[in-house]
Amino acid sequence: MQIVRELDYTPNLVAQRLSTGKTLAIAVIVPFFTTPSVTERLNGVVSTLAKSEYDLVIHNIEEPEQRADCFRVIPRRDRVDGVLVISISPTDEEVPLLAEASVPIVLIDTHHPALSMLNQIFVDDVAGGRVVAEYLIGLGHTRIGFIGDQANNPFNFTSSRDRALGYRQALEAAGIPYRAEYYAENPYGRREARESAKRMLALPERPTAIFAASDVQAVGVLEAARELGLRVPQDLSVVGYDDVEIAEILGLTTMRQMLFESGQRGVELLLETLENPETEPVYEVLPTELVVRETTGPPSC
Amino acid sequence: MQIVRELDYTPNLVAQRLSTGKTLAIAVIVPFFTTPSVTERLNGVVSTLAKSEYDLVIHNIEEPEQRADCFRVIPRRDRVDGVLVISISPTDEEVPLLAEASVPIVLIDTHHPALSMLNQIFVDDVAGGRVVAEYLIGLGHTRIGFIGDQANNPFNFTSSRDRALGYRQALEAAGIPYRAEYYAENPYGRREARESAKRMLALPERPTAIFAASDVQAVGVLEAARELGLRVPQDLSVVGYDDVEIAEILGLTTMRQMLFESGQRGVELLLETLENPETEPVYEVLPTELVVRETTGPPSC
Numbered sequence A, B: 001m002q003i004v005r006e007l008d009y010t011p012n013l014v015a016q017r018l019s020t021g022k023t024l025a026i027a028v029i030v031p032f033f034t035t036p037s038v039t040e041r042l043n044g045v046v047s048t049l050a051k052s053e054y055d056l057v058i059h060n061i062e063e064p065e066q067r068a069d070c071f072r073v074i075p076r077r078d079r080v081d082g083v084l085v086i087s088i089s090p091t092d093e094e095v096p097l098l099a100e101a102s103v104p105i106v107l108i109d110t111h112h113p114a115l116s117m118l119n120q121i122f123v124d125d126v127a128g129g130r131v132v133a134e135y136l137i138g139l140g141h142t143r144i145g146f147i148g149d150q151a152n153n154p155f156n157f158t159s160s161r162d163r164a165l166g167y168r169q170a171l172e173a174a175g176i177p178y179r180a181e182y183y184a185e186n187p188y189g190r191r192e193a194r195e196s197a198k199r200m201l202a203l204p205e206r207p208t209a210i211f212a213a214s215d216v217q218a219v220g221v222l223e224a225a226r227e228l229g230l231r232v233p234q235d236l237s238v239v240g241y242d243d244v245e246i247a248e249i250l251g252l253t254t255m256r257q258m259l260f261e262s263g264q265r266g267v268e269l270l271l272e273t274l275e276n277p278e279t280e281p282v283y284e285v286l287p288t289e290l291v292v293r294e295t296t297g298p299p300s301c
Helices: A013-020 A036-049 A064-073 A095-099 A125-139 A159-173 A190-201 A215-227 A245-250 A259-275 B013-020 B036-049 B064-073 B095-099 B125-138 B159-173 B190-201 B215-227 B245-250 B259-275
Strands: A025-031 A055-061 A082-086 A105-108 A119-123 A144-149 A183-186 A209-212 A237-242 A253-257 A283-286 A288-291 B025-031 B055-061 B082-086 B105-108 B119-123 B144-149 B183-186 B209-212 B237-242 B253-257 B283-286 B288-291
Touching: A025 A036, A025 A064, A036 A055, A036 A082, A036 A215, A036 A259, A036 B055, A055 A064, A055 B036, A064 A095, A082 A259, A105 A259, A119 A259, A125 A144, A125 A159, A125 A209, A125 A237, A125 A253, A125 A288, A144 A159, A144 A190, A144 A215, A159 A183, A183 A190, A190 A209, A190 A215, A209 A215, A215 A237, A215 A245, A245 B245, A259 A283, B025 B036, B025 B064, B036 B055, B036 B082, B036 B215, B036 B259, B055 B064, B064 B095, B082 B259, B105 B259, B119 B259, B125 B144, B125 B159, B125 B209, B125 B237, B125 B253, B125 B288, B144 B159, B144 B190, B144 B215, B159 B183, B183 B190, B190 B209, B190 B215, B209 B215, B215 B237, B215 B245, B259 B283
Parallel strands: A025 A055, A025 A082, A082 A105, A105 A119, A119 A283, A144 A183, A144 A209, A209 A237, A237 A253, B025 B055, B025 B082, B082 B105, B105 B119, B119 B283, B144 B183, B144 B209, B209 B237, B237 B253
Antiparallel strands: A055 B055, A253 A288, B253 B288
C-alpha cells in the first residue's frame, strides 16, 4: 500500500531495500478473502497500511495444504518485514513455524496458547455464542437450532465450533436438553446452510429459533423459511453473526464483530513491533455486541 | 500469491530476484476493493495468479490523487514484473505514464483509445445500459428512472456514465422524451441511491421503473420502495447491474457481468505477455447477460 509521494526521480528500490535490509513489504495470509467478514477485516488492514511505507502482499488460502506452506515460507526476512495472519488457526504442528519465524507476526481473529510471543487479536467466540443463545432463551425459546461450519475442518477454523460451544453452555445453564437433531454443520456457505435449515424445519417438532454461525449462513436460513412458507420471526426467529452489510439490508438480528477494527489494530501492533522490536506482545479481546433487528421475537407456539 | 512448494531450504529470494532480474511480483491497482463487484474481479485475479510463481501486491485506491501516484510509481521494473489496473480509467494526462511504463500492463474493466499497446478487457457499458432500458420499454414502461454515480467524478469512473448513455439512446430510439427529473447521480453507495430514489418516487408523476447503475444502488432503490410502501414489481420495477450475490438473494433483475472471469482473463493475458513480450495486445469485450428475476414486470398503471 505504499504510495510514494515524490514526483520525480525515485532511487532503485531493490538497491534501497538491500541497503536498508528491509523488503518494505508486509504479507497478509488470509482464507477465502471474498467472504464478507474476511473482506471487511482485510479492508481494515489495507486502509491502515496505506498510511505507511509498506506494500501489502496478499496470500489467499483456499486449500488446506497452502496454509502450512505459507506458514513455512512467507514469514522470512528476505521476503517480507512482517506478517498478518487472519482467521486461520495454526495447528499444534504448525505452531513452531510461527514461533520461530524471523519476522514479527500478528494473529487476527485467531490465537493459540503456545504463541504468547506474538501479538494476538481476537474475539471470544464462546462468549458470543452464549450471549446469542441466552438472548433467544430469554425471549422464551426452548427449541433452538444451530447451523454452522464443520467443527473438524481441514482449515482448522475454530469460530463456528466455539460459537456452538457457547450455545451448548447456555442451553445447559438454562436446563434445556441439547438435541442433536437441532445441530447441523456443513462446509461454509449460504446454500449449504439453506439445505440444513430445510431439513431441520421439516422435523416433526421443528425449532422455533435458529442461530447461524455467520450472517451468510443466516441468509440461507431465511431463504429456507421463505421456501417453506414460515414467517420470520412469528414462526421462526433467526440470528446471524458478524453484522456484515447484508445483515442490515435484510434486517437480520446478529452479533456484531469489530471486523474492520480488527484489521486496523493488527496493522498498528505490527508497525509498533517493527518500530520497536522489544515491545511486549499483547493479547487483545475485541468486544462484540448483539444487534437486535427484525428477525427475532418470542415464539408464537 | 506464490505458494512455494519446496519443503526445505529456499535460496535467498532477494538474491534470486536480483540474479534473474525479476521481482516475482505482480501489482494490482484497484479502487475500493470491498465494493462487491470489484471484490469479485479481484477474486478472479487472486485465484488465477495463485497457480503461478508470482506474488500479488495490492494497491487499493480510495483517494483520487493516489491514482496518478500509483500510475507513476508502480509500473517499474525494480518494483514489479507486471501490473493489472482494475476499473480505473486513466485520464488523458495519465495515459503517457501507462504507455511508457517499463513493465507490461493489462487494463481490466477500463480502456482508453490511446492505449492500444496494452491488453484491455472490458464490457460495453453503453450497450449494456441500452439493453436494460430496451427491456423495460418492451415491458411497457415509458416513465423510466436512472440512478447512478456522478458522471464527473474525481476517479474518472466511466461505467455509470456509459450505462446512462445507453439508457438515453434506448429512450430516444423508442421516441420517449428524456426527463431530467428521472435522472439522478450520487457518490456511489446504497444509502445515496436510496435517498435519490425517495426523491424521484415522490414526484407528482413518479417513474414506474428505475434502472440502477449497480446492484448495490438497486438495493437502495428497493429499500426506498419499501419505505414508501410501493410494491415491487407492481408499483415499481427495479433493475440492477453486475449480478453480485445480493442480487440473487433479493431476486433482483440485473445485467450480469463476467466479473470473476475478467480478473482471470487479465492475469492470463499478463502472464502470456511476460512469457512472450512480442505477443500482440488484445482488446477483448466480455459479454453481458440480462438476468430476469422478480423485481421487474409490466407497469400496472
